């Protein structure tokens with residue numbers, strides 16, 4: 001199994017390291033031909049407008065959509081979640097639109113640009129997950145076909161799954177805890 005990490009901009013190196021800790025082969029994806037080679041894709045955090053522009057510039061968007069529609073699993077974290085959304089509040093920016101979610105960018109406001117929270121995520125087991133949020137989006141609404149895996153303060157949706165797509169508001173690659181990556185590897189392996 002080989003998992004690609006979109007390496008146009010943002011926190012891609014940390015995802016590669018996390019995948020290696022999961023004992024999975026991980027490669028940086030910079031051009032569309034490399035997508036032929038992978039079983040799953042991670043879209044990292046960064047700046048979603050920039051990632052979107054570069055994705056279009058390098059002709060990656062259409063190819064990612066084609067592969068996703070043929071079942072390739074995708075994990076989007078933070079800006080990556082924004083890229084997966086069908087709707088982005090107050091924005092016309094490019095997105096893949098693979099998930100039936102409405103996201104709000106930079107949703108936690110200026111006072112809380114970056115913070116850490118311990119989350120209970122039953123899909124990852126009993127141990128709380130220390131999640132790092134950096135100018136994070138959250139999900140304002142989902143369609144019924146979207147599985148909500150975690151809400152912050154029982155209110156803001158921050159971790160979801162829909163078919164072959166998984167999206168998190170936070171940065172799982174910035175902690176030592178590899179359970180989100182392991183969960184994604186199981187999705188790629190078709191064991192969840």
Ligand code: GLN
Nearest residue numbers: 045046047048078079105
């Ligand atoms: N605020 C960024 C955006 O909406 C996401 C920030 C991040 O990925 N850490 O693009």
